[in-house]
Amino acid sequence: MRIKLLSFIILLLCFNLSSAQKDETLLTIEGEDVSTDEFLKLYNKNLDLVKDESQKQLDTYLELFVSYKLKLKEAERLGLNKDANYKREFENYKKQLTKNYLSDNKVTDALVKEAYDRMSYDIKASHILILEDPEEEDTLVAYNKLLDYRKTLSNKGYQGAKAKYHNGNSVLVEDLGYFSAFKMVYDFESVAYKTKPGEVSMPFKTDFGYHVVKVDEKRPSRGTATAAHIMVSLKQNDSTINPEERINQIYKKLEQGEAFDALAKQFSDDKSSARNGGKLRAFKSGQLSSTVFENAAFELDNEEISKPIKTKFGWHIIKLINKQPIQSFEELKPSLESQVKRDARSKLINSAMVNKLSKRYEIKKNPEAKVYFEPILKGAYFSGKFNLPKDYKSDTPVVTVNDSVYTNNDFLHHLKAKQRKYMRQQTTVKKVLETEFELFYEQSVLDFREKNLVNENKDFADVLQEYRDGLLLFALMEKEIWNKASKDSIGLKKYYDANKVKYQWEDRIDVTIATTNNAVDAEKIMPIIRRNDSLSLLKSEIKNNGFDKKVILTTGIFEKSSLKLPSELEFKIGTSKIYNHNDGFHVFKIHDVIEAREKTLKEARGSVVNDYQNQIEEEWLASLRKKFKVEVNNKVLKRLKTKINN
Template identity: 75%
Template sequence: MMRTKLLAFLLVLITVNFASAQKQKNLLTIEGESVSSEEFLKLYNKNLDLVKDESQKQLDNYLELFIDYKLKLKEAQRLGLDKDANYKREFENYKKQLTKNYLSDNKVTDELVLEAYDRMKYDIRASHILILDNPEVEDTLITYNKLLEYRKVLKDEGYEVAKGKYHNGKTVLVEDLGYFSAFKMVYDFESMAYNTKPGEVSMPFRTDFGYHIVRVDEKRPSRGTATVAHIMLALKQKDSTVNVEERINDIYKKLQQGEAFDALAKQFSDDKSSARNGGKLRPFKSGQLSSTVFEDAAFNLENKGDMTQPLKTKYGWHIIKLIKKEPINSFEDIKPTLEAQVKRDARSKLINSAMVKKLSKRYSITKNPETKAYFRPILEEGYFSGKFNLPKDYKGNVSVIKVNDSVYTNDDFLQFLKTKQRQYMRQKTTIKKVLDKELHLFYEQSVLKFREDNLVNENQEFADVLKEYKDGLLLFALMEKEIWNKASKDSTGLKNYYDSNASKYQWEDRIETTIATSSSKEMASSVQKLIKEGKSQEDIKTILNKDNQQNVIFTSGSFEKSNPKLPTDLVFIEGVSEIYEHNDNFHVFNIISVLPASTKTLKEARGSVVNDYQNEIEKQWLKSLRDRFKVSVNTKVLKQLKSKLNQ
């Protein structure tokens, strides 16, 4: 109970209040540490509507609670609980999670989430030509002009002609991409495809893979998600005597005769990964499978349980059974998932860039124009093979970027490059392109790092929430150590407290009874009669609860006289009672025994006793804290607060 109260108090502390800032005035001093009237008023206003005890809304009374709160924090620090490894780990995890909410541009995030959802409503069918990035070609205009030439062929003569002319599988790829939707392609490619009208070919554009043009052949409403099972026979069989087409038709006949699909899948399907599950596949959308024939056949099925006739793909012969088809979820249902995908996707770069752009207007930022030239020879000889060739006079402390008073140095950039080194070891690119890309990302990271390191100073809301959570964690750890554990584990002290206060823990008059409840007085009368005839609960339910009607419900247990389940005029006599109307129903009580008022045993009253014992320990403990720490209240400031609050 005490723990519940504290947790509720902590939740109040963490609630964010946007009260207007006031001039700082010291309301009280605890062991030499000043506490402002502003801090006190923040907590007072947050708690005001939640405090049920009207007396605690009086400023003098609430001030006593506030002082107790501050004394507990002082004691937690004295005991070194703020140095505890578990406490520090939990606090840092929370801080890291909270910080994320202040390091992204919510407006941009929301726009990207909505854009992704709008794109998910449609499937794009497209083909493209990709000239793979060539580190030896510095003049991108040559590549651009080539793609303009390819674009004319792809647009006027079509995909097959373009593939025959240009595809070599090494430097130029001409590919039919089939259908796809949001998150299935890199973001830049996806955006170009969705912004190109059906029948048109885009202008050349670049992704991390190289330079593209994309031809959009169709844009159709999404078919949603399908879940199917299938039986598949591979085209090549170990048993050379098996005619695959005849075998699949034989299986289809068995299905037509009513045999179970899952049993036949387990027995005959060559797709071992799904056969063990009766042929069931994971849910899929258009473009997720490598066979458009299979996808089209699956989505053309209308009703649960419908099956295709045998059909052939490049993988084999199939019979497909529809388990379910689902449309795209509503935006509100899918929004949290989309937000997570956006932040994992390349779109996250746009979120970071937007935030950096906003912060750059607030911060004083100075970039070293010599950084690229300095690092180029360091990277040129060994970077792609996993090495760095630092010169003898390497200057690690030279600034790369300065954000306000914080300097991010060559050493910082060097470590940043080392974390990216592995991803470049298999890529065909140039040191110039690496430096162009990674230095830009380092600039962004440095600005965001400065923001993260200075959030407490820059954002009062963040600082307040973080401090309140930090204090709340300390308070929880302290109460667990000093009060809760002591009360629950001190069996001798608990027993002594119970013995001294046993009169507080009393049973009222109570009954052991079975209650039969019905909405019908006639039905209650039937129950009464059947109980008197000695029928059991099960017999009565069988007799009266028929034709899918729930006419009577039984409740058994021990009930005190004040229990709201009992009518106030119920006569406590053993045996079958009269019919009572109570809580808009009719009840019959089969009273097994009547138990007169008595003192509860420690076992019976343990929950209440532990709670009361905790309160007693806390009361004595708080008194000792008042003795340990000197507290002084500025009565002048308190009087001003009372005047302001009309108290």
């Protein structure tokens, strides 16, 4: 049913029934005017889509248009637009559609391209991080410290900086290995990709604290590798097992021709991959915890097996299954768009849209809201509570967008929704309010945009109206036509009895068809086909004679006009001659010939239901024309015909 609905909506969207500006009135339906402009938009858009030439005639097309509008009238009369299922389906679609109109496409496209360009390279880097002190108001303290740390990282490298500054608590000095786009927070990633190899960045801030990053290397992406391995752990329960000796024994078995996957299942200590013959999930640079393993895998050719290598986990033999280079931008674009909208980059998209809208709307911000909420949050917010005063001013404006006001109460709900996030962080109420006030401002502007999108964006309004009408028509047709035709067994039988002459079988054959690509093989299998009436025996003998990879067998009952049958095939029980048909050579073993006859209702049900639906719809449309008054302005219609013909 879902597929049927989607197909119906897609067909409907071709009509583009938008609420056009008023032009001359072409017709009225129950007193409601329909303009020439609305009609012409629909007519012109569908002109090339209509295959039936008669429907391109204006009078014929006008009849189709009137029928469409009458159905919508009937759907509203029946209250289908108030049905809960209809409302839910419509709102779900509206939410999905709205997302496409609430982001700045230029910014989104730029971020997607930037992400792809970054994915094309791997960065190897180390960094120094001073974790943010929630009580420290002066950010210059951390900044100035990092200026000193930066010199050490630049002159003495990662090891020198780690020995001097790393304490595992407030200061972290870490070797990050290789990484690419989306592997680090966006702010960190951006600084790393803008820093040249061998250089150290200036101090910068992320949600984690204050950093400097040193880029050691920037290399083209190695793509994605899929590999299998056999591992012998360095930690063995059996003290008699020497891991290095064990891995060398396994390697000798491989050299003697034993199967890699079988040996992995028998001897690998990595139980999670052993059951799959040692196969690991595909990985990119920086995704594995062992760069030794990763480098060894990427250095292999497809299907090549490494000599034993040692990592901190154990001894490994690696088999590279395949290496895939990074996919093209067009191939990755849909998934990158999705990642960008889930990533911190989405904040940039929202900010760009809000900045654009701020030039269009009249917006007022009340920064005093931060002062008002500070005592409400203090001492309570991080434990999941609020200190609301007795005289809490719920209706005080925080953000005003045109005539819409977002109040203290709205901001309070926003803060409640964010509360859980901050319960896990070390920060201050003041910093929370600074961050969330700006976020609330952006969300308020976007909320106003969303609620007024129908009035602001004609394309959005048109598509939404199309979908709304499509849902209504689907519900109406299901109720009045489709269900009635399929469930009215008495009416269906009566229609069949009156029209059974239309539903006929041609002459048919029950046949086994043997197909090969050359006449020589067809000649060789003819005697096999001739002497085997049983399909199972036929398959067995074909296989025993080595023809199973050369011959395809097809069985079934086919009508004379079937494309599988050559037109000159003689309908006669037995084995046919060889026919060259559809670029292949065929031998037909005809088991039975079935003469032409009328189809039973069961056999013709699909066609009968479809034809019965058409009859019901014709009768129903005739009743709608009697129910709703339709008046065509013939003078306007005449001018319209002249305009189109010219």
